[in-house]
Structures are given as structure tokens and as C-alpha cells.
Amino acid sequence: MKAVVANRLIDGEVVFWKSGQWVERFGDAELFDAEAPVEHAVSVGKGQPTVVVDVYPIDLVQSDGRWAPLSYRERIRALGPTNEPTHGKQAEGGDVIEALRHAAGAARSTGRVDLIRRK
Amino acid sequence: MYQYDLIDKEFLADRSAEFRGQVARRLSGELTEDQFKPLRLMNGLYLQLHAYMLRVAIPYGSLNSTQARRLAQIARDFDKGYGHFTTRQNIQFNWIKLKDAPEILDKLAEVDLHAIQTSGNCIRNTTSDPYAGATAEEVDDPRVWSEVIRQWSTLHPEFSFLPRKFKIAITASAKDRTAAKVHDIGLMLRQGRDGTLGFEVIVGGGQGRTPYVGPTIKQFLPTDRLLSYLEAVLRVYNRHGRRDNIYKARIKILVAALGAEEFARQVDEEWAKIDAARADLPTAELARIRAAFAKTPFETLPARSDAFETAKANDAAFARFVRNNVKPHKQPGYSIVEVSLKAQEQTPGDASAQQLEVVADLAERFSLNDLRVTHAQNLVLPHVKLDDLPTVFATLQASGLATPNIDLVSDIIACPGLDYCALANARAIPVAQDIARQFADLDRAEKVGELKIKISGCINACGHHHVAHIGILGVDKKGEEFYQLSLGGSGAEDASIGKILGPALPADKVATAVDQLVGAYLNVRNDGERFLDTYRRVGLEPFKEAVYAQAD
Numbered sequence: 001m002k003a004v005v006a007n008r009l010i011d012g013e014v015v016f017w018k019s020g021q022w023v024e025r026f027g028d029a030e031l032f033d034a035e036a037p038v039e040h041a042v043s044v045g046k047g048q049p050t051v052v053v054d055v056y057p058i059d060l061v062q063s064d065g066r067w068a069p070l071s072y073r074e075r076i077r078a079l080g081p082t083n084e085p086t087h088g089k090q091a092e093g094g095d096v097i098e099a100l101r102h103a104a105g106a107a108r109s110t111g112r113v114d115l116i117r118r119k
Numbered sequence: 120m121y122q123y124d125l126i127d128k129e130f131l132a133d134r135s136a137e138f139r140g141q142v143a144r145r146l147s148g149e150l151t152e153d154q155f156k157p158l159r160l161m162n163g164l165y166l167q168l169h170a171y172m173l174r175v176a177i178p179y180g181s182l183n184s185t186q187a188r189r190l191a192q193i194a195r196d197f198d199k200g201y202g203h204f205t206t207r208q209n210i211q212f213n214w215i216k217l218k219d220a221p222e223i224l225d226k227l228a229e230v231d232l233h234a235i236q237t238s239g240n241c242i243r244n245t246t247s248d249p250y251a252g253a254t255a256e257e258v259d260d261p262r263v264w265s266e267v268i269r270q271w272s273t274l275h276p277e278f279s280f281l282p283r284k285f286k287i288a289i290t291a292s293a294k295d296r297t298a299a300k301v302h303d304i305g306l307m308l309r310q311g312r313d314g315t316l317g318f319e320v321i322v323g324g325g326q327g328r329t330p331y332v333g334p335t336i337k338q339f340l341p342t343d344r345l346l347s348y349l350e351a352v353l354r355v356y357n358r359h360g361r362r363d364n365i366y367k368a369r370i371k372i373l374v375a376a377l378g379a380e381e382f383a384r385q386v387d388e389e390w391a392k393i394d395a396a397r398a399d400l401p402t403a404e405l406a407r408i409r410a411a412f413a414k415t416p417f418e419t420l421p422a423r424s425d426a427f428e429t430a431k432a433n434d435a436a437f438a439r440f441v442r443n444n445v446k447p448h449k450q451p452g453y454s455i456v457e458v459s460l461k462a463q464e465q466t467p468g469d470a471s472a473q474q475l476e477v478v479a480d481l482a483e484r485f486s487l488n489d490l491r492v493t494h495a496q497n498l499v500l501p502h503v504k505l506d507d508l509p510t511v512f513a514t515l516q517a518s519g520l521a522t523p524n525i526d527l528v529s530d531i532i533a534c535p536g537l538d539y540c541a542l543a544n545a546r547a548i549p550v551a552q553d554i555a556r557q558f559a560d561l562d563r564a565e566k567v568g569e570l571k572i573k574i575s576g577c578i579n580a581c582g583h584h585h586v587a588h589i590g591i592l593g594v595d596k597k598g599e600e601f602y603q604l605s606l607g608g609s610g611a612e613d614a615s616i617g618k619i620l621g622p623a624l625p626a627d628k629v630a631t632a633v634d635q636l637v638g639a640y641l642n643v644r645n646d647g648e649r650f651l652d653t654y655r656r657v658g659l660e661p662f663k664e665a666v667y668a669q670a671d
């Protein structure tokens with residue numbers, strides 16, 4: 001399973017692709033089980049340079065019966081910093097946030113799917 | 120303290136107006152991200168994991184109370200109420216929005232602050248001794264020379280696009296509180312046999328993926344030739360630095376490739392071609408800058424303060440604070456006070472807006488309106504009367520700012536790591552908090568004595584792990600956070616690069632390992648030996664044994 005992430009240009013907020021929109025909660029993100037729609041979302045995102053920057057797909061794993069980013073880095077992006085549990089997206093709490101907190105999984109490099117290719 | 124004049128102020132206002140235009144053009148799509156990124160970086164604005172990060176310059180780590188209050192206001196109005204002091208004496212805000220950045224720069228400019236030279240391949244903000252103008256150890260006030268370099272290097276047209284970033288540190292005390300030997304240029308001010316002042320010039324130190332303790336290329340550079348000599352060093356670097364490979368682009372690689380002697384020869388050759396009358400600072404200008412720092416209005420006081428002695432005798436907590444955080448001042452009746460930003464559970468180097476305001480008030484009322492930032496991510500009130508120490512202590516204590524642990528095991532340097540930084544492999548902050556918790560007992564921490572632990576979340580080494588007594592480097596092992604320990608580094612006058620202890624450890628084993636290292640040290644230390652001294656005497660083996668022997 002995959003999702004597509006980016007930072008919103010105007011404020012840097014981490015955002016997730018959802019059927020043509022960029023949403024702030026990982027819980028609202030569109031989850032993909034095929035390659036073609038992932039590539040489509042990434043290419044649409046890259047074509048919106050005044051809306052988002054740094055668009056890329058991430059790998060997901062299952063946690064507490066939900067999907068969560070595979071890599072630690074992407075989980076921290078979906079939650080906020082672990083040293084300030086009330087800062088960032090995690091502040092609102094809830095099941096999705098808990099599932100993200102409990103997730104574990106060994107990512108190749110950073111779980112950023114195209115990291116190697118990009119460099 | 121040095122006051123900006125009208126030219127400085129206009130320059131900062133213009134700069135901020137220019138950035139406002141650039142942001143507007145980026146948001147409208149007139150500028151692409153590739154075009155805009157170098158422009159925002161020139162104003163200290165990075166894109167990090169959760170938001171933009173703004174790094175504000177604190178030239179030579181020196182702030183007045185108005186500036187400190189403004190930083191607090193920015194933390195409150197544009198961030199989530201806190202800022203992070205860095206190992207280069209700057210402050211970083213973690214939650215900045217691009218659309219707010221121009222307004223923030225305006226607000227900084229109003230109090231003579233900015234984010235110039237905090238990023239990019241230019242001469243960065245100069246690091247200096249946080250005890251400058253206060254310690255009896257110094258042969259001159261290093262702020263004078265830091266200010267000279269600031270004025271010379273700010274947007275220097277020839278040196279704004281160097282092969283890579285360029286960091287200078289200046290100390291005028293034998294005890295180095297600036298990590299001068301691991302900077303691109305370290306300047307150590309010394310008094311010659313004839314009483315004149317000169318710089319020992321150290322070039323090509325550095326951290327990152329290839330750490331070096333820099334070699335000395337000039338033993339004694341007369342101070343009046345400083346700028347022409349720096350120009351010569353930078354010219355040689357600008358010409359021959361490896362622009363083809365970002366990992367080899369720092370001056371340390373060039374100096375190592377050529378050898379210090381050959382590099383020094385090329386610098387001397389270049390130096391001989393420079394017209395000193397053009398390049399060196401005119402005496403009158405130096406005198407003007409020097410005068411600005413000479414005017415510290417100290418009172419004439421007795422060396423002994425009864426109020427201070429009584430408080431020390433009656434209050435054990437105050438006495439402990441004095442033992443660890445209060446340092447001797449050159450002026451009778453005064454002291455230097457270190458304000459620790461390393462309380463239990465605190466993020467190392469973080470200060471809340473409220474804490475910044477408390478310290479700003481203390482600086483204004485009790486420290487001649489002067490506040491400093493240290494490279495160990497703490498703050499300093501440089502000029503506190505002994506008489507005022509009990510009051511200052513009580514005020515700090517009430518805001519969680521009186522942790523008596525300077526240079527002790529819980530005074531840990533940590534970079535933002537994977538909690539904030541886009542380049543990180545692993546987190547640094549929670550590891551620091553674990554270790555601090557392990558050593559929460561202050562009696563034990565004092566018994567262990569000076570022990571500098573420094574943590575970086577990746578090999579870029581922003582947390583100075585290479586030059587730590589115990590260095591901790593976050594690595595990514597198949598997607599898990601692991602930590603590689605190294606021993607025996609030092610960033611001080613006895614600089615050295617640490618040696619790797621053994622295989623990297625998982626996050627939950629790091630604090631225990633540090634405990635085992637400390638145990639091994641206590642077993643074999645001789646009287647008066649710091650951890651570092653013991654390590655240097657006995658080597659890596661006993662420590663390796665302590666950490667890895669029991670491991671399965």
C-alpha cells in the first residue's frame with residue numbers, strides 16, 4: 001500500500017493526496033494498491049508548484065488494523081515531533097494517531113519510495 | 120555593546136523588503152522552487168519535516184534584552200512558543216510559515232536582528248566566546264574582532280558563492296569555548312613576547328562526514344593584518360576548493376589534500392599580492408568598534424559579597440548552582456552565570472517564550488543588558504553582581520532555568536534530529552532525555568564531573584558528536600534508529616576526534632551504555648581525572664568491555 005505526501009508551499013504543512021485534493025490528516029489520505037494512480041497523483045502534484053513542493057510516494061504497513069507509513073521518518077511527519085506530543089498533527093489525538101504511534105516496520109532507507117532514484 | 124548605525128538599519132530594512140517581494144513572486148508562480156530555494160536559504164529559511172525552519176543569526180552569540188524579548192515574541196506569535204539554540208550560537212524556529220517569513224524578518228530588523236549568513240555557501244555568522252568581555256582569561260575582547268569580521272564578511276561579493284559554507288570561530292582565552300579547532304577557520308588570539316597581539320590561525324578543521332582538527336598555518340598573525348590574511352585564505356579556497364563534489368567541497372578537504380604547509384605557502388603567496396592599505400582595517404575604524412565594547416559600565420565593588428557568602432552557606436541548592444554554573448569574572452564583585460537549557464525532560468537548547476522573557480528581564484536588571492548564547496546550547500548572563508546572585512538564582516529556579524549541570528553528564532548537546540530535521544537518520548532529542556534521566560541524581564552527576572555528551576541525528580554532525588567525550592551518532596539500520604557511540608573527542612583547546620566504540624546500539628540501549636561507560640570510568644579514574652583524561656590514559660578497551668561484554 002502507498003500514499004502520496006508533500007509539503008504545502010505557503011506554510012510547509014505536511015499534506016497527503018486525496019482524490020485530487022491535498023489534505024492535512026494522514027487518516028484522510030488516499031491509499032493506493034496500484035502503481036499507476038500513485039504515479040498519476042505524483043505527476044499532478046509536481047504540476048502544482050504554487051500549491052505543494054517535494055511531492056513523493058511513501059510505503060505503508062499495517063498497524064492496529066490500520067495503515068501507517070512504513071518508515072519512522074514518515075510517521076513523524078504524519079504525527080509531529082516526538083519530543084512535543086502536543087505539537088503538530090498528533091495534537092488532535094484519536095485512533096489513527098494511536099495507530100501511527102504504535103506502528104513499527106523496517107523501511108529500506110527512509111521509506112521514501114523513490115529516494116534512491118531521486119539522488 | 121556594538122550599536123548598529125543608520126546604514127546597518129537601512130540595509131536590514133531593505134533586505135527584508137527584498138525578501139517580501141521574492142516570497143510574493145514565489146507564491147504567484149513567477150519564481151520556481153529551484154529559483155526561490157537559494158533566495159530563501161540566503162535568509163535562513165529551510166523547509167524541514169513539519170514546516171519551514173527559520174535560523175536567526177546571533178552574531179558572536181550576543182543579545183541585548185530587547186532582542187531577546189523580540190525572539191520570545193516571534194516564538195509566541197509565529198511559532199509554537201519556543202525556539203532552539205544551536206551549537207553555532209544561533210536560534211532556530213521550527214514552525215514557521217512561508218507567508219509569515221517577511222513579517223518576521225521585519226520584526227527582527229526593528230531590533231537589529233536578521234537571518235543573513237545563517238545558510239548558504241557564504242561566510243557564516245562568526246562564533247565567539249560567550250564569556251567575552253567578562254572573563255579574566257582573555258587577552259583581548261574577541262567581540263571586537265568578531266564584529267570586524269561581521270562587517271567585512273556580510274554579503275561580501277567575492278565570498279558569497281564559495282565552494283561550500285564557511286564557518287569562523289574566534290577565542291581570546293586559552294580555554295576555548297568556541298570549538299575553534301573544528302571550524303573552517305579558528306582564530307586564537309594570543310599575546311606575543313613583546314606584548315603585541317596576534318592570531319594563531321587554524322584552517323581546515325571541521326566535522327561532518329570527514330572530521331578534522333585543523334592545523335595551524337600561522338602561529339602569529341599581527342591583528343592589524345587580519346582581514347587581508349582572511350582574504351588570502353578565502354581566495355586560495357575559492358580558487359581551488361572542490362566545487363565538483365559537495366562531499367569534498369569544504370576547505371578541510373583542500374587543506375588535507377595539499378598539506379598544511381603547502382596550503383600555508385599558497386596563502387602567503389596570495390597574501391603578498393594583496394594591497395594591505397585596501398584590504399586591512401583602518402586603525403580609526405578598529406578604534407571605533409573597540410570603543411563600542413569598551414564602555415561596559417561596571418561598578419567598583421569589593422571582591423567579597425556578604426549577601427552572596429551568607430546565601431551560599433545557608434542554601435545547599437544555591438551552593439550547588441554556584442559550584443556548577445557560576446564562573447569567575449574579571450571585575451571584582453561580579454560573576455558570570457550560566458543558564459542551563461538542559462533541565463530534566465527539556466529538549467536540549469530549547470527555550471520557551473516565557474523563559475526567554477525571564478532571561479531578558481534578568482539580563483536587563485542584573486547583567487548590564489547583556490545575554491549570551493553558548494555553543495553548548497545554554498545561555499549566559501555575563502555580568503551579574505555577586506550581591507544579586509541569590510535573586511537571580513531564585514528567579515531562574517522559578518522558571519526551570521537553574522539546573523546546576525554545566526559541563527556535567529546531563530548538559531547534553533543534541534541537534535534537532537529526526538524530530539524536526541529533513542536530513543536526519545534518527546532522533547537525537549529523546550536519546551538526550553533518556554541519558555539525562557539516567558543521571559538525574561545531581562550528587563552522582565557532580566561525582567562523575569565534567570563529561571561532555573553530544574548527539575547528532577546524522578553524519579552532518581550538527582550536534583558535534585565527533586568532538587564529544589562521549590559522542591552519539593544516529594544511524595539508520597534497515598529503517599530502525601540505531602546509535603553509534605564514540606569516545607575521546609574534544610572540541611576545546613585539547614581538540615581531538617572521537618574513536619568509534621563498537622557496533623551501533625538500538626535506541627533503548629544507549630542510556631544504559633552511557634551508564635556502563637561512566638561505571639568503567641569511575642572504576643579506573645585517578646584523582647582529578649576527567650572522563651576524557653582517563654580515556655586518554657587507558658584507551659578504548661576497558662570501555663568496550665563494559666558495554667559489549669555483557670551483551671549477547
Ligand code: HEM
Pocket residue numbers: 165167172204205206207211283286325326327328369533534535539540541542579580581582583
Ligand atoms: C535542521 C536544519 C539543519 C540542516 C539542514 C543542517 C545541515 C547541515 C549540513 C548539511 C552539515 C554538514 C556540512 C558539511 O559537512 O559540509 C551541517 C553541519 C553542521 N551544522 Fe547543521 N544543519 C541543521 C541544523 C543545525 C543545528 C540545529 C545546529 C546546531 C545545533 C547546526 C550546526 C552545525 C554544525 C556545528 C555543523 C558542523 C560543522 C560543519 O561541518 O559545518 N546545524 N549542518
Ligand code: SF4
Pocket residue numbers: 534535536537540541542543544575576577578579580581582
Ligand atoms: S546532524 Fe543531521 S539530523 Fe542533526 S540537525 Fe544536522 S543535518 Fe539534521
